[in-house]
Amino acid sequence: SAASARAKNSFYITTAIAYPNGEPHIGHAYEAIATDALARFQRLDGKDVFFLTGTDEHGQKMVQTAQKENMTPMDLATRNAARFMEMDQRLNVSYDRFIRTSESVHHQATQEIWKRMTTNDDIYLDSYAGWYSVRDEAYYAEDETVVGEDQVRRGPQGTPVEWVEEKSYFFKLSAYQDKLLALYENQPDFIGPDSRKNEVISFVKSGLKDLSISRTTFDWGVKVPDDEGHVMYVWVDALTNYITGVGFPDEGDANWNYWPADVHIIGKDIIRFHAVYWPAFLMSAGIPVQKRVFAHGFLFNRGEKMSKSVGNVVDPFSLADAYGVDQLRYFFLREVPFGQDGNYNHEAIVARTNADLANDLGNLAQRSLSMIGKQYQGVLPVPGAFSDNDNAILAMSDGMLEQARTAMSTQQIHQALNAIWAVVAEANRYFAGEAPWALAKTDPSRQQTVLYVTAEVVRQIAILAQPAMPDACAKLLDILGIAPDARDFAALGTRIKGGTQLPPPAPIFPRYVEPKEDSPG
Numbered sequence: 434s435a436a437s438a439r440a441k442n443s444f445y446i447t448t449a450i451a452y453p454n455g456e457p458h459i460g461h462a463y464e465a466i467a468t469d470a471l472a473r474f475q476r477l478d479g480k481d482v483f484f485l486t487g488t489d490e491h492g493q494k495m496v497q498t499a500q501k502e503n504m505t506p507m508d509l510a511t512r513n514a515a516r517f518m519e520m521d522q523r524l525n526v527s528y529d530r531f532i533r534t535s536e537s538v539h540h541q542a543t544q545e546i547w548k549r550m551t552t553n554d555d556i557y558l559d560s561y562a563g564w565y566s567v568r569d570e571a572y573y574a575e576d577e578t579v580v581g582e583d584q585v586r587r588g589p590q591g592t593p594v595e596w597v598e599e600k601s602y603f604f605k606l607s608a609y610q611d612k613l614l615a616l617y618e619n620q621p622d623f624i625g626p627d628s629r630k631n632e633v634i635s636f637v638k639s640g641l642k643d644l645s646i647s648r649t650t651f652d653w654g655v656k657v658p659d660d661e662g663h664v665m666y667v668w669v670d671a672l673t674n675y676i677t678g679v680g681f682p683d684e685g686d687a688n689w690n691y692w693p694a695d696v697h698i699i700g701k702d703i704i705r706f707h708a709v710y711w712p713a714f715l716m717s718a719g720i721p722v723q724k725r726v727f728a729h730g731f732l733f734n735r736g737e738k739m740s741k742s743v744g745n746v747v748d749p750f751s752l753a754d755a756y757g758v759d760q761l762r763y764f765f766l767r768e769v770p771f772g773q774d775g776n777y778n779h780e781a782i783v784a785r786t787n788a789d790l791a792n793d794l795g796n797l798a799q800r801s802l803s804m805i806g807k808q809y810q811g812v813l814p815v816p817g818a819f820s821d822n823d824n825a826i827l828a829m830s831d832g833m834l835e836q837a838r839t840a841m842s843t844q845q846i847h848q849a850l851n852a853i854w855a856v857v858a859e860a861n862r863y864f865a866g867e868a869p870w871a872l873a874k875t876d877p878s879r880q881q882t883v884l885y886v887t888a889e890v891v892r893q894i895a896i897l898a899q900p901a902m903p904d905a906c907a908k909l910l911d912i913l914g915i916a917p918d919a920r921d922f923a924a925l926g927t928r929i930k931g932g933t934q935l936p937p938p939a940p941i942f943p944r945y946v947e948p949k950e951d952s953p954g
């Protein structure tokens with residue numbers, strides 16, 4: 434059927450939904466950029482992609498921040514959700530839907546999943562007494578907390594916990610221990626990277642307690658059906674965004690075919706919610722579980738964890754202004770092995786921008802295309818017979834797509850870029866070795882072939898680097914005369930056409946030059 438054909442060719446990817454209790458920070462930008470690169474890659478590879486992002490607007494943290502700012506939680510959420518959308522626009526993040534959990538469709542979806550879990554006999558009323566971190570919006574067992582020298586008790590992520598005692602609904606998480614372990618066993622790709630998978634498996638093996646899933650001491654959240662004195666624990670509603678976003682509970686909604694999600698992209702601090710609680714809720718409600726969760730690492734500014742209290746938060750807007758959007762995107766995706774923690778600082782961003790982009794790719798394109806401009810009036814030469822060197826660089830270039838596919842299928846974005854930049858390096862060696870500038874007089878037909886081969890390799894690089902640098906690659910493809918409908922990965926199966934008139938060349942990757950004032954990194 435059309436629906437199953439589409440289901441087979443579809444790709445559903447999500448970011449975590451951010452707490453809009455403040456402005457977006459660089460960790461949010463990093464996650465959005467990486468998820469966008471993964472989404473763009475699949476689109477260019479012919480998949481029907483749905484990319485969901487948004488904001489997680491309920492919970493005690495939002496209530497407390499709103500109180501401090503003398504606002505309602507709704508006004509605070511609305512103000513900051515707008516900033517998240519601006520960030521996505523600034524960073525060229527190509528989401529299909531931006532969900533806000535305060536939307537009424539989301540309240541309905543969350544009440545529906547709650548009802549289904551109730552029908553499955555997994556929810557009961559009792560009372561909770563234990564530790565809660567408002568900053569993490571997480572319950573912790575006593576043995577997960579420690580009292581520091583400052584006499585403050587903190588949870589495993591270092592955030593303060595407070596004692597909570599109230600009437601509460603519980604989810605029978607303990608009943609899902611074996612089912613979850615079977616899921617990890619039967620679906621070995623369910624959690625990536627492997628280090629996180631091991632962490633989750635040992636957490637589940639250590640024994641699961643039932644989970645408190647409602648609060649009564651504030652009312653900013655999704656109401657519990659038939660018991661309005663309770664609002665749902667924010668994580669129940671937050672996780673449900675992934676199905677609201679594709680039409681749940683309307684299983685006749687065309688977007689419902691995207692479910693189950695191919696991958697949830699999240700940070701390592703929230704793996705437990707996504708790889709333990711979420712599949713348990715879904716199993717309880719009789720909804721297929723997501724295919725995969727991938728946890729990226731944390732970004733640190735010069736080795737320190739960014740936080741407002743430390744005062745080293747660098748906002749994504751100023752970084753984009755300082756270095757350029759594509760330069761910033763490339764830096765994060767190439768520099769930090771996806772799944773590991775990473776550092777960023779001014780010197781590292783400048784080094785990448787100038788070496789990989791301005792020198793290696795930019796100069797190669799600029800030198801070859803300006804030679805075509807000057808010596809051939811901008812007409813891309815028709816090649817003669819290919820030499821062994823020509824065939825070798827073309828073969829290496831033709832091999833990029835499979836390497837990138839393999840890497841991207843497990844979210845190894847940096848590996849895909851490594852494979853592409855290995856060809857950039859080899860193409861520079863080829864160009865220097867063939868020395869086409871010296872061939873103008875001695876062997877013009879050979880010069881024509883070398884310029885053609887170089888243009889073809891640059892075309893392939895530009896097509897494959899689009900997920901990381903959409904705007905710069907579009908400009909590069911413009912000056913190579915590539916039509917807008919010949920820029921997807923299917924176009925890698927053909928060769929650039931010799932004899933075509935190219936537009937005038939223009940520099941694509943400027944060198945970073947230090948401004949007079951202090952730099953923001």
Ligand code: ME8
Nearest residue numbers: 449450451452460489671672699700701730731732
């Ligand atoms: O956790 N480096 O929201 P959030 C990299 N609302 N990633 C980082 C980071 C850093 N320094 N700091 C945060 C929440 N992140 C919940 C999610 S999903 C149903 C609900 C990542 O605003 C973090 O790991 O605290 C998470 O994936 C995302 O940013 C949003 O974090």
